[in-house]
Amino acid sequence: MGLMRRYLPKGLFARTLLIIVLPVALMQVAVAWSFFEEHWETVTSRLSEGVAGDIAMMTALYESDQETPAAFERHAEMAYETMRLSVDFRPGETLPTSRRSSFFRTLDRTLRSALSAQIDNDFWFDTTRYPSYVDVRVEVEGGVLRYIALRERVFATTGHIFLLWIIGATTLLTAVSIVFIRNQVKPIRRLADAAEQFGRGQDVDHFRPAGATEVRQAAHAFLEMRARIRRHLEQRTALLAGVSHDLRTPLTRLKLQLALMPESPEREDAKKDIAEMEEMLDEYLDFARGQASEETARSDLVELARETVDAAVRQGGDIEFVADGSIESDIRAGTVKRSLANLISNALAFGKKARVTVRRAGSRVEIVVEDDGPGIPPDQYEEALKPFNRLDESRNQNRKGVGLGLAIARDVARNHGGDIRLGESDLGGLKAVISLPG
Structure with missing residues (x-):
């Protein structure tokens, strides 16, 4: 828990964004995983099995004793017309040794499993060379049978569209959340800035309540508190200023009386006491005045x-x-x-x-x-x-x-x-x- 608190965002904006976006992102990931695991991979597997069966049939026909080159050509034409499967025999060739894997490894894994289940010959395939086709090669006696199948017959090609929809929806929801949360956090930041400025004694008359009901309630409470504090400061300053003024009048009379008295040690002591009292009054007033009117x-x-x-x-x-x-x-x-x-x-x-x-x-x-x-x-x-x-x-x-x-x-x-x-x-x-x- 302590480690989680250390790495969790501290700001209200980041935390609120995390609360809204994280569940949406997790839900989208769960939906995408469920789609690919339960639907897309199953459909792809069925398609791959169908194409693998067609390839197995054509390979078996080529290897049969009764199959002549002319008959194989007719079968190849029928395969292209009915199954959209192009068949070509390449005498003297061997299977390629290099292999390129698809970005979605599930495609390669599904096709390999289907071909392995239905063909006993060695085979090789490439799902990346042609955008719309899949190249499959089967080793036979005397050469290689090369099959070119439409990609949409081998794999379910709508998976990327689903991913784009998921990513687009998540991006859109995130953008809407950012705009919404920013507008909600902005009044809170203004309230915090106004409180900080008021704490430093600066003028915050420009501040106006805004935002959600709770934020407005806090802002109105702040304004009422500011008004009470101002009244308190004004009353304190007025009280001590009045006391200072009222006490200075008798002190002035005492100073005049002392000025008319003959020189004596008692007279000097009294003058020092009066001077000290004036200094005290000045200090009281300075403390009470604080930063008023500046x-x-x-x-x-x-x-x-x-x-x-x-x-x-x-x-x-x-x-x-x-x-x-x-x-x-x-x-x-x-x-x-x-x-x-x-x-x-x-x-x-x-x-x-x-x-x-x-x-x-x-x-x-x-x-x-x-x-x-x-x-x-x-x-x-x-x-x-x-x-x-x-x-x-x-x-x-x-x-x-x-x-x-x-x-x-x-x-x-x-x-x-x-x-x-x-x-x-x-x-x-x-x-x-x-x-x-x-």
Whole structure:
């Protein structure tokens, strides 16, 4: 069973075609075998026996003591007129030694069996030299009797027509099946493509249900699911945007009040707390906003990464940038840029030096961000990618944010049909690899 599963086709089109065509082909083979085994071979055998009897009779007449050459000539003329059998005596000749077999070996086997049963003399025959005749030669005293018989008298000549009908019918059924199955599979493929595009956050408003009732039902379910997910995302974004707006108003008043207060250590601590709260609000909003209102476009990842690195360097970051040439991909440049900026910010927050690499990896594109910080234990990689997870012990007490930097990067990568993975950097710290379709 396991071996069968390994070699069976995996696609729906191929499997459905196999289900329809294989039984038809097996049925046609069974019908053809039954026809040739029970009918065609039996009819051919009877015809061959009849011609073999005629040849045996003419041979016996030639070898009889009372048969004169003139009488044999008359008998030969009668054989041609009544049995369509041409007889010719060739004195001094011997039987040929070469033999050519027919494509249908059953023909040769049937004729040989019939001749062997009715003729004691040595004989030779050829069923391939003449398209419409069969050449049979019988050895007699003084030479060879050569018989030319109509092929249709020796064999049932309609077998190939039956085969053509079988092959033609199978071909026609296969062609109709291919057209029908292709039309049935096409809506399923469109549904799968639409689901994949929606999973990457692309616009699928062009998608319309089509195909069989079950496929249309699945398509309508997909459209309803898409509408629910969109409403959920819009509500989440609106909720966090509203919370952010509502909280920024009192934070602004607190900042104004602190600006009017005299200088003191408590005043500086309060300003730091307010700045941290604003950063938290920005991070919440970035996570909630995701990829709203941004369309996918062909962008140069190398140029995008260079702009992000240059912006971080202007703010005092020590970053090495590694990239060759131009690497393009269908992305939402804004979300990818924010995601990369978050990773670079994290790298500089927990290390003194960072490195950003843009490279191709087969059919995909990778953006690698590394740092020389304390890193994260491998058994905590998955936890670090979860939202609101702060691994303070392994990252030198994260001093800002709410643990959404890696979660945002992963969310952005997955929405583009990719993912993010963590590992150990050559610099000694953490390595985050964003993998995107090429």
